[in-house]
Amino acid sequence: xxxxxxxxxxxxxxxxxxxxxxxxxxxxxxxxxxxxxxxxxxxxxxxxxxxxxxxxxxxxxxxxxxxxxxxxxxxxxxxxxxxxxxxxxxxxxxxxxxxxxxxxxxxxxxxxxxxxxxxxxxxxxxxxxxxxxxxxxxxxxxxxxxxxxxxxxxxxxxxxxxxxxxxxxxxxxxxxxxxxxxxxxxxxxxxxxxxxxxxxxxxxxxxxxxxxxxxxxxxxxxxxxxxxxxxxxxxxxxxxxxxxxxxxxxxxxxxxxxxxxxxxxxxxxxxxxxxxxxxxxxxxxxxxxxxxxxxxxxxxxxxxxxxxxxxxxxxx
Amino acid sequence: xxxxxxxxxxxxxxxxxxxxxxxxxxxxxxxxxxxxxxxxxxxxxxxxxxxxxxxxxxxxxxxxxxxxxxxxxxxxxxxxxxxxxxxxxxxxxxxxxxxxxxxxxxxxxxxxxxxxxxxxxxxxxxxxxxxxxxxxxxxxxxxxxxxxxxxxxxxxxxxxxxxxxxxxxxxxxxxxxxxxxxxxxxxxxxxxxxxxxxxxxxxxxxxxxxxxxxxxxxxxxxxxxxxxxxxxxxxxxxxxxxxxxxxxxxxxxxxxxxxxxxxxxxxxxxxxxxxxxxxx
Numbered sequence: 001x002x003x004x005x006x007x008x009x010x011x012x013x014x015x016x017x018x019x020x021x022x023x024x025x026x027x028x029x030x031x032x033x034x035x036x037x038x039x040x041x042x043x044x045x046x047x048x049x050x051x052x053x054x055x056x057x058x059x060x061x062x063x064x065x066x067x068x069x070x071x072x073x074x075x076x077x078x079x080x081x082x083x084x085x086x087x088x089x090x091x092x093x094x095x096x097x098x099x100x101x102x103x104x105x106x107x108x109x110x111x112x113x114x115x116x117x118x119x120x121x122x123x124x125x126x127x128x129x130x131x132x133x134x135x136x137x138x139x140x141x142x143x144x145x146x147x148x149x150x151x152x153x154x155x156x157x158x159x160x161x162x163x164x165x166x167x168x169x170x171x172x173x174x175x176x177x178x179x180x181x182x183x184x185x186x187x188x189x190x191x192x193x194x195x196x197x198x199x200x201x202x203x204x205x206x207x208x209x210x211x212x213x214x215x216x217x218x219x220x221x222x223x224x225x226x227x228x229x230x231x232x233x234x235x236x237x238x239x240x241x242x243x244x245x246x247x248x249x250x251x252x253x254x255x256x257x258x259x260x261x262x263x264x265x266x267x268x269x270x271x272x273x274x275x276x277x278x279x280x281x282x283x284x285x286x287x288x289x290x291x292x293x294x295x296x297x298x299x300x301x302x303x304x305x306x307x308x309x310x311x312x313x314x315x316x
Numbered sequence: 317x318x319x320x321x322x323x324x325x326x327x328x329x330x331x332x333x334x335x336x337x338x339x340x341x342x343x344x345x346x347x348x349x350x351x352x353x354x355x356x357x358x359x360x361x362x363x364x365x366x367x368x369x370x371x372x373x374x375x376x377x378x379x380x381x382x383x384x385x386x387x388x389x390x391x392x393x394x395x396x397x398x399x400x401x402x403x404x405x406x407x408x409x410x411x412x413x414x415x416x417x418x419x420x421x422x423x424x425x426x427x428x429x430x431x432x433x434x435x436x437x438x439x440x441x442x443x444x445x446x447x448x449x450x451x452x453x454x455x456x457x458x459x460x461x462x463x464x465x466x467x468x469x470x471x472x473x474x475x476x477x478x479x480x481x482x483x484x485x486x487x488x489x490x491x492x493x494x495x496x497x498x499x500x501x502x503x504x505x506x507x508x509x510x511x512x513x514x515x516x517x518x519x520x521x522x523x524x525x526x527x528x529x530x531x532x533x534x535x536x537x538x539x540x541x542x543x544x545x546x547x548x549x550x551x552x553x554x555x556x557x558x559x560x561x562x563x564x565x566x567x568x569x570x571x572x573x574x575x576x577x578x579x580x581x582x583x584x585x586x587x588x589x590x591x592x593x594x595x596x
Contacts, residue, residue: 034414136546138571
């Protein structure tokens, strides 16, 4: 690979070299170690990022023989006025509203359960983490099968077993049920990750504090709310911020389960952006949308830190 | 703590039942997937669903492996994931070494640049990355996949390894230097061997990332022969919408190595999952 060659590297020098050259060589050593990886990073991550911004300012011509026209911020203005883009953002909001609390609450509950000694604790932890390591493609297809209208297990349970629905629900053929199915998948896949992080944090909660609270007559719930929960507050914030970022990036599940349809009603920002780029070949607009999404993610993450990470000294 | 009261024992069993029940619910989709993969096509859409197939068959696996060419997709994925892992481990550990044990002009800038790169989800750059891959003639190329996967992973793995390299006792480093060992020798004979657990974690996560990656491969691979497993599975479902048994047999083939590695190397998985997460 061309990026691994660096002009600065020479094999170990014989000790008879003049000391000034040795000094210069020593100064170059860290660069020799840094350069191959950093060059690759610049080529694959940094350069495309800068290029993305450039492309977003053009009516980009996909065919190399045609000229691209510079249109300034027009793509951004178009994005802000695009109802379909806002619908995709609203859908991401619905997804976030279900999956973030779902993963935090269930993940924390399971972590508390598994924090105490019990038989089979290790095996349970392993089982909860299996969805996390399984590819999105596989789990999205499994859930597509489970939410199948006529022959899906979910409808069979709802109609035949629990009798909570009169007829089969067309889960993946309309907006709200579609978003619901995708969100259920999101919670199921991510809960194990939240659990592992919470479990690691709970292990760090000082045993003597819990015991002192128990001696004071505090029940399990009070010990959890007054001792454990404040102790893992930072972790709670960290997990929430990462889950929100992850929720904005929901993509493969929507692409494979509903395809963003019907008529774009379950579109999320990334499926919409992807369609603009690779179905409509509107690279400039797609790049602008990706920056609008990035701005939204940064703004929301920043707000979360401002809201929940203020009381550094004192407070609850 | 020698004697447990009946009350304590009851709560332990309640917790066990609750945790066990939830755990079963978590793996139920996988059980259904596996069970479907062993069913003949005629039984798949039958209601009520059978958890244990009454006429189990291996036909779906046979067909996926040979007729649907999953043997070669498996090899494609293996090649890409292994080569990505090798390149990322080499380049990230070199960078981590530079950051952990050297002072040099531009260090801070390079570090901040990598940190910035970490926060950018890869998909934001998919359009320019596609333009770049096209101009480098790396569309429809497995080596192209490797190059882009490796570039996307080096920043995070550098951070992971840097933390470990910093914990290597400086006295050992100095002792080797006095013995006349150069930076390269110290890197290979001191830092790499002492960081084996971290290297294992980095290797597993890099491998898994490349093995499971879907969107980029879907975008740049058009030649059906160059497909990786996730792309091939999605394509199979797209073409033969109702042959779920075949789709899930192919899926099982794709996730089997992941599960095996996971069961063997659980500790590295957990270490990677919580890396940098628990700070208080």
